[in-house]
Amino acid sequence: MLPEIVAPDPSEVAWHGWLTESELRRTLQQWTFTPDSQEIFDRYLAYRVDPAPS
Numbered sequence: 001m002l003p004e005i006v007a008p009d010p011s012e013v014a015w016h017g018w019l020t021e022s023e024l025r026r027t028l029q030q031w032t033f034t035p036d037s038q039e040i041f042d043r044y045l046a047y048r049v050d051p052a053p054s
Contacts (some may be wrong), residue, residue: 024041028041
């Protein structure tokens with residue numbers, strides 16, 4: 001069963017919040033994220049445009 005509320009572990013996550021796509025684009029350029037964050041966002045954008053597997 002999935003939890004009803006997203007509750008990041010404060011010892012693992014410095015900050016969390018919901019961002020619009022444009023806010024996330026800006027934030028990825030300004031803040032330090034895990035090394036694969038940009039790649040994950042790029043994959044999301046590619047899937048959103050073309051959800052069919054290659």
